[in-house]
Amino acid sequence: MKKVLVISYYWPPSGGPGVQRVLKFCKYLPEFGWEPIVLTVKNGEFPYRDESLLVDAESIKVYYAKAIAPYGLFKVFSRSERIPTHLLSPQENERIINRIARWVRYNMVVPDGRIGWYPGAVKLGLHILESENIDLIFSSGPPHTAHLIARKLSENSGLKWTADFRDPWTDRFYYVESPRCRLTKWLDGTLEKKILSKADRITVVSPGFCDQLNNHVPIKDKSDILFNGFDEEDFRDRSFHRRDNGKIVISHIGSLSKSQNPILLFQAIQSYYKKFSENRFRLRFIGSVHPAIKDTINEFKLNSMVEFINYLPHAEAIKHMMESDALLIVVPDLPGSEGIIPGKLYEYLRSGSHIILIGNDNCNAADIVTNFGGFCINQNQTDFKIERITSIRTNQNTSQLNQYSRRSQSERLSEIFSNCVDE
Structure with missing residues (x-):
């Protein structure tokens, strides 16, 4: 050897x-x-x-x-x-x-x-x-x-x-x-x-x-x-169950910098709440979050729907991925960001949860998410409706997924x- x-x-x-x-x-x-x-x-x-x-x-x-x-x-x-x-x-x-x-x-x-x-x-x-x-x-x-x-x-x-x-x-x-x-x-x-x-x-x-x-x-x-x-052994024999009283849980695992503020998602959830007077969503941020993002959450009055969790061991993070209805990725709208493919994306795919990506249409991560049936939101989009998230279905084609093991x-x-x- x-x-x-x-x-x-x-x-x-x-x-x-x-x-x-x-x-x-x-x-x-x-x-x-x-x-x-x-x-x-x-x-x-x-x-x-x-x-x-x-x-x-x-x-x-x-x-x-x-x-x-x-x-x-x-x-x-x-x-x-x-x-x-x-x-x-x-x-x-x-x-x-x-x-x-x-x-x-x-x-x-x-x-x-x-x-x-x-x-x-x-x-x-x-x-x-x-x-x-x-x-x-x-x-x-x-x-x-x-x-x-x-x-x-x-x-x-x-x-x-x-x-x-x-x-x-x-x-x-x-x-x-x-x-x-x-x-x-x-x-x-x-x-x-x-x-x-x-x-x-x-x-x-x-x-x-x-x-x-x-x-x-x-x-x-x-x-x-x-x-x-993703490492298949990290997912093997891992039990999970979705909770939160029927709410749609959208989670982000990892760090979010100032330029990764998911404002479009916050706007869409606020609009839904104003329209239907129903708190149907739960946002979960696991890892470090820039204070500017927390300020945006306050501005949109979404505090009651948001949960912040400090960094978790990898196995626990995997469990949260599998227990979430949808998983969020934000690609910064900055020069040179087209090549950003967060490492967690591949674990997101393996988890079987739906994937929501906020970024530019030409970023490499969007190509992968689209290929697996995920949901991509352009940074410049203004008419995004949160109801569309409930219809996304991430494709878990085993032969396609295995190339990323x-x-x-x-x-x-x-x-x-x-x-x-x-x-």
Whole structure:
């Protein structure tokens, strides 16, 4: 069996979407002839912790590199033990110290707040390459510091290297919400181009993101679209039942930033309530929600219909997906957002619940939702009626769905690895 060094900042007990992709790859790669050896951070700064994910990591060999944590300064400034994703978006009437911390985070730390991991990870990585007889290097970002580590190790060892992009680099929508200074953009852009040029193979989670990266450096001849997915074992033997006294439960699982405000949904529910004087809906937000969205809920007087739940372990989040009548996805209406396909979409599909997507018609996520019979609402639509939601039926075509299983995606990745080392 060949060995691949997997470089990822996020690893259990880290929770959230960043850890799922790499963890599931490592779980299934051995079935296809590749043993993962993981290089991750020791005592990392994670937005969420999920101890339940350690079960999938039990049989995987992991090395932990120490890190200097400039990201921790943001925690000090914001006086928070945990930094929700929405705090990376600006807020109305926020404290000046938070604004300063965000500016420092986006302008003084390049490429990201995990750069303090670089020295320790390179040092330990060189030791791993010597002791483990590694055949290939694989890095997954963000944080894109992982790619800088991989490039250094590849240069020193001569080993081939595959770089995985779960999100864009310089084109992330957070930078539209909080623009950076010219010098920072130039420096970050230079690093991005070097990584894209030096990597032997590149995997990307969506066609839209691949196009964005290709606009910076031509990568089409060495890139592959490798979607996120769902793990069938996460859904196996999971019992659930829908409750809430006959109400239609619409849930969103995960973080919502300022630019992901589902105003159209709020407007439609308010209009329905005014027309029929009936509280037929229940909105459930699981995860961090930007204060601007909570303000919008107050403005529409929907508080009695809304429930906020803090981050839940992955297994509990899956249960909520299956117990909901409909699941919400919001793609930001910002430049470069066409390639956003939230990782949870594939678990939404597997859950069997209906799917509502608010976004632009040309976004990659809309293509998938439409293909499975979900409900897409254009951001610029003004005449959306909530009654239409009760008629949506998400298609659970097993043969179509299986292409998005974590096992299938891991098999594809193993083929990419084999082709990379043989080139």
